[in-house]
Amino acid sequence: MSKQLGMVIDASLCLDCKGCLSACKQANQVPEGKWRNWIKDGDLEPAAAARRRVVFQPGGCMHCDQPTCVSACPTGATYKDRRDGTVVINRDLCIGCGQCLPACPYGARYRHPHLRVADKCDFCVQRRADGLEPACVSTCPTKARVFGDLNDPHSPAGRLMKKHAADQTLTQVVNRRSPTDPNLYYLGDPGPKHWPAQAKMPEALEFFKNLVKPAVNLVVGVTGLGVVAMLAKQLLMPGDAPPEHPPQGGDHE
Amino acid sequence: MSSPMIQRHTNTGIFMHWFNAGCWLFLLATGLGLLQNPDLQPLGAWYPGLLRAVFGGGDGLLGAHIAVALLWLAVWAGYYLRFAGRYAVPFLVSIFTLDPRRDLQWIVKKNFQMTLGYKMMARLVRPLGWDGRLPEQEYYNAGQKLAAQVMVLGSLVLAVSGLILAASSWIIDTPNVPWVQWSITIHYLAAGLTFAIVLVHIYMAAIAKEERPALWSMFNGQVPAAYAEHHHKLWYDKLSK
Ligand code: HEM
Numbered sequence: 001m002s003k004q005l006g007m008v009i010d011a012s013l014c015l016d017c018k019g020c021l022s023a024c025k026q027a028n029q030v031p032e033g034k035w036r037n038w039i040k041d042g043d044l045e046p047a048a049a050a051r052r053r054v055v056f057q058p059g060g061c062m063h064c065d066q067p068t069c070v071s072a073c074p075t076g077a078t079y080k081d082r083r084d085g086t087v088v089i090n091r092d093l094c095i096g097c098g099q100c101l102p103a104c105p106y107g108a109r110y111r112h113p114h115l116r117v118a119d120k121c122d123f124c125v126q127r128r129a130d131g132l133e134p135a136c137v138s139t140c141p142t143k144a145r146v147f148g149d150l151n152d153p154h155s156p157a158g159r160l161m162k163k164h165a166a167d168q169t170l171t172q173v174v175n176r177r178s179p180t181d182p183n184l185y186y187l188g189d190p191g192p193k194h195w196p197a198q199a200k201m202p203e204a205l206e207f208f209k210n211l212v213k214p215a216v217n218l219v220v221g222v223t224g225l226g227v228v229a230m231l232a233k234q235l236l237m238p239g240d241a242p243p244e245h246p247p248q249g250g251d252h253e
Numbered sequence: 254m255s256s257p258m259i260q261r262h263t264n265t266g267i268f269m270h271w272f273n274a275g276c277w278l279f280l281l282a283t284g285l286g287l288l289q290n291p292d293l294q295p296l297g298a299w300y301p302g303l304l305r306a307v308f309g310g311g312d313g314l315l316g317a318h319i320a321v322a323l324l325w326l327a328v329w330a331g332y333y334l335r336f337a338g339r340y341a342v343p344f345l346v347s348i349f350t351l352d353p354r355r356d357l358q359w360i361v362k363k364n365f366q367m368t369l370g371y372k373m374m375a376r377l378v379r380p381l382g383w384d385g386r387l388p389e390q391e392y393y394n395a396g397q398k399l400a401a402q403v404m405v406l407g408s409l410v411l412a413v414s415g416l417i418l419a420a421s422s423w424i425i426d427t428p429n430v431p432w433v434q435w436s437i438t439i440h441y442l443a444a445g446l447t448f449a450i451v452l453v454h455i456y457m458a459a460i461a462k463e464e465r466p467a468l469w470s471m472f473n474g475q476v477p478a479a480y481a482e483h484h485h486k487l488w489y490d491k492l493s494k
Contacts (some may be wrong), residue, residue, distance in 0.1 A: 096433070216442065
């Protein structure tokens with residue numbers, strides 16, 4: 001199986017210390033007011049009252065297998081990197097149209113206020129290049145966040161995947177109407193599971209896809225056929241040209 | 254044909270035409286390659302793939318598209334600043350002035366002529382009372398005028414929506430940018446519809462035999478007087494006065 005970087009997060013270990021948030025901000029110079037990761041608070045859920053203890057759900061971009069943000073990107077600036085399974089943003093190809101933002105059910109993306117392009121968690125691509133784990137993983141005091149190739153049983157996250165595949169205690173947090181097949185898996189009680197929004201494809205993009213594209217195909221197709229037909233006529237019926245000097249005076253094309 | 258030659262295009266006009274045509278077709282090819290999303294790309298995945306290979310990746314492709322677009326805009330801006338009164342405005346006036354009777358008649362009859370063929374038309378339409386002649390035309394015939402209108406207006410929409418798209422990652426700070434998103438859709442629509450006309454334009458100008466003298470005139474500026482009299486009688490008469 002191909003490489004798929006991801007995380008297995010043991011929600012029961014999270015203390016809500018927010019170390020992962022600040023480590024991420026620092027490592028990635030995340031601009032003021034923006035966050036690449038989060039800890040959802042279980043107390044926000046109605047079911048929390050019935051629960052005896054508080055639960056926390058650390059998260060971030062889920063580097064989904066069916067990423068709706070990729071479907072919302074016109075240029076391919078956001079894409080699923082087949083080499084390691086991460087969802088990548090090519091900042092030099094991103095035009096900052098923002099269509100991927102509402103397309104993410106998790107709200108994992110923001111528009112970078114200075115670079116004016118989409119931005120989100122990249123599993124600390126710089127640190128990984130230096131042989132380090134993502135900042136949020138390294139800093140976690142209880143090791144609630146475990147990172148690695150989910151398909152490699154020798155990686156820390158892959159080991160947990162393999163171990164818990166049998167007892168079926170792994171859960172994904174998904175909106176049923178936008179099943180993106182995320183690559184962040186949870187152990188323990190992650191608390192709120194229904195917070196992801198339905199992925200919203202921008203109106204302009206839907207209009208493009210459903211109306212503008214077929215309309216342009218039709219118009220260009222019909223004129224193209226017309227031109228080909230005229231060309232064929234010119235080649236097959238070469239005699240059919242207007243007379244150079246028509247009788248009564250002229251043919252004013 | 255040993256007819257004397259008369260001047261049809263200035264060197265400036267010839268330069269602007271070919272500069273514009275080159276930029277336009279380059280921008281069309283690269284712009285289409287920027288659409289990698291399969292929901293939007295009309296040609297299939299091979300096309301954006303091919304262009305990305307040629308330009309060393311999507312960012313190279315975007316860079317080339319923007320660079321040529323800015324050059325295109327800058328040269329047009331310079332042309333309008335320098336030659337507005339001398340060439341640009343008279344050109345716009347001549348393509349946007351349609352004579353309802355003469356020009357509409359020309360369009361209808363010319364369409365009959367091209368679809369039926371000259372011989373067929375002579376057989377079918379002449380008995381109905383039409384002598385087969387087209388109304389006399391000015392510097393541009395009605396077809397050229399309509400095509401030029403679409404090309405001018407389409408290019409204007411492309412320029413404005415394109416500038417908004419470029420500005421998006423340069424100066425637009427709002428996080429929610431629906432007008433940038435709509436600019437993408439409008440940019441494509443304008444390019445597509447204008448391209449349909451450009452197709453016809455290229456056929457008529459470069460391939461159709463009747464218009465051969467006009468094609469040469471886009472290189473050396475001149476047409477034979479007989480051609481001018483035959484195709485653009487009103488312009489010819491004005492020159493001969
Ligand atoms: C290889 C492609 C092209 C060829 C061979 C070509 C050829 C010509 C010729 C021969 C004329 C002169 C007609 C005359 O003197 O009566 C002309 C005029 C013109 N061309 Fe092109 N052209 C090309 C591409 C384009 C493109 C891409 C555009 C714009 C998007 C364009 C816009 C115009 C306009 C606005 C005129 C003047 C009005 C008219 O004739 O409709 N051309 N072209």
